[in-house]
Amino acid sequence: MSFPRLLVVDDDPYLLLALRQTLELAGYAADTFANPLEALAAVQTGKRDFAAVLADIRMPGMDGMTLLAKLKGLDPDLPVILITGHGDVAMAVKAVKEGAYDFLQKPVDEETLLGALTRAVERKRLMLENRELQARLAASRAERSAFYGLVGAHPAMRQVYALIETMAAAPDPVLISGETGSGKELAARALHALSAAGQPFVAVNMAALPAEMLESELFGHERGAFTGAESRKPGKFEFAGSGTLFLDEICSLPLHLQGKLLRVLEERAFSRLGGNALIPLQARIVSATNHDLEEEARAGRFRQDLYFRLNVLPLKIPPLSARKEDIPLLARHFAEEYNLLHAGQPVLLPQNFLDRLTARSWPGNVRELRNEVRRFCILGEERQVSLSPLPLPDGEPESLKAHMEAEEKRYLLTVLGRFGGQVSTASAVLGLSRKSVYEKINRYGIDLDSLRQS
Ligand SMILES: Nc1ncnc2c1ncn2[C@@H]1O[C@H](COP(=O)(O)OP(=O)(O)OP(=O)(O)O)[C@@H](O)[C@H]1O
Ligand SMILES: [Mg+2]
Structure with missing residues (x-):
């Protein structure tokens, strides 16, 4: 183990010697200088790593204050302890304001000296450790190939990760834009995991519901608010609590609801349909669009003022291409x-x-x-499609339609069989809606039950 090395500067050779003895006995290595310029040069060369500096304030050639300023310029983390004469307290206080770690009054009491040095050396060690940690973190950030479920190491994706991290710290609305299937919802979930983990993540698709239903879905309603409202029902604003409300396909929000949403965002409160009580909005609003919302706003298809409200923090997901x-x-x-x-x-x-x-x-x-x-x-x-000719079956060749249907049925059976007759999984794999898969199952008379049993 090496001893922490100190830089000691004092124009009084007797004091310098005494200091060196004290310090070496206490387990330090000390480089002593009577000339502040030489001391400065020793730091400048960078050959030795000093844990702390001990310097007199009054010296010919360069006073301790100037030395302090120059040392800070070379290495802002290097703790400097100044030694002052009796009448220099005001100057010492000024020195601490200007970045000195501490000051000691002459005659220097050994215990005070060693106490101050232990703290200064420890501080320098912590600063270094912290700096290394930060550097390692930055490096791992720059190298990462996945981020809360998002996979990708391309610089454009790493930038997305960094942005999500920054945005997580602020409560403002985020607008995520990007082509279909590019990962907008995944990005919204990553943001949520970083900013409101443990709180609800509530997603509403603006395109999935007719306008009237969407309104009560978002705002909730009181009993009797409209025909069919038999009991009070909280809406998505309420369910989201202090989590995240994900407004998907925001472009499809009907105009009159755009006005209502704008008011909610401005007042940070909403009321249930048919109710008066104002309920504070606590959730963060994250919206997503695969259209250019700015363009939609310019063309008058989306309220400009709402666009600005939603787009406080824009997050663009690059297309896979x-x-x-x-x-x-x-x-x-x-x-x-x-x-x-x-x-x-x-x-x-x-x-x-x-x-x-x-x-x-x-x-x-x-x-x-x-x-x-x-x-x-x-x-x-x-x-893999083979382009070599297939042998024709015996007898009359079938029509293309009949052949395709037979092929389709065979493929459907293969996929459904592989998933034990699970339509939802099969539809994802086939790239079809569940509804179309069921239609085909019926058309081809596929027996799901037997697939599920086998
Ligand atoms: N970077 C990624 N890493 C891993 N999986 C991803 C990534 N991006 C998207 N996916 C996957 O692709 C699918 C589509 O992603 P997501 O639903 O987030 O897209 P989207 O942009 O919201 O699409 P849409 O506009 O159609 O709603 C999901 O299964 C998701 O898990
Ligand atoms: Mg989506």
Whole structure:
């Protein structure tokens, strides 16, 4: 273990010697200088790491105050303790204001000296440790390839992670924009995890409900507010509590509700339909759009004032085509996700498959990529279209329509069979709505029950 090294400056050679002896006995290494300029040069060369400086205030050539200023310029973390004569207290106080760590009065009492030095050295150690920690954190941030469920190491995604982190600290509304399937909801959830973990995350899709229902869904209603309102029902503003209210597809919010939402944001309060009581809005509003909302506002399809209110903190998610380097990483992530859920041989993605994925354009973004990888995990290469001619079955060749239907039924059976007849999983893999999957099941007379049992 090495001793903490001190820099000691005093023009009085006897005092300097006495100080050095005291310090060395106490376990320090001391570099002593009678000339402040030489002392400064010793720090400037950077050859030695000093844990602290002990300096007289009154010296010829350069006084302690000037030395202090110069030392701070070289190394702001280096603690400087000044030694003052009897009449210099005012100056010492000024020195502390200007960044000296402490001051000691002559004659210097040994215990006070060593006490001050222990604290100064400890402080320097903590500062260094903190600086290293910060540097390590910054480095790990710059290297990370995933962030609260978002996968991606592309600089554009890392910037998204950094922005989410910054935005988490503020309560203001966030507007997330990006193409369909690019990860807007995932980003909203990441923001929530960082800012309101443990609180509710309530998502409402503005496009999914007719206007009247949407209004009562958001605001809630009192009993008898409208025909059919048989009991009081809290709305999403209320359910979100002090968590996050995620307003998805905000563009589809009907105009009269845009006005109402604006008022809620301005007053930070709302009332249930048919009620008067004002309830404070505590949740953070995060909205999402895959349209250019600014353009919509300019074209008069969205209220400009509401746009400004929602867009206090804008978060843009780049389309997958702008971060193609992440495609193999994402594909492997989705294959792993599949492997975790399914027993048996884990699926490995061959390089030529990854290359093909990377070369494609992805209008459906990460969602489309995920579906493609899942199809591969389930069906493997058998899905790869072969362009070599198929042998014709005996007898009359069938029509294309009949052939396609037979093919469709076979594929549907394969996928449903693989998932034990679970329509929701199969529909995700097939890229179809559950409704269309059920229609096809009926059309082809597929027996779901027997698939579920086998
Ligand atoms: N960076 C990512 N890492 C891992 N999975 C992702 C990423 N981005 C999106 N996904 C996945 O892709 C799918 C779509 O993501 P999400 O629902 O967040 O997209 P979106 O932008 O809200 O789409 P839409 O506009 O259609 O609502 C989800 O299954 C999600 O988990
Ligand atoms: Mg979404």
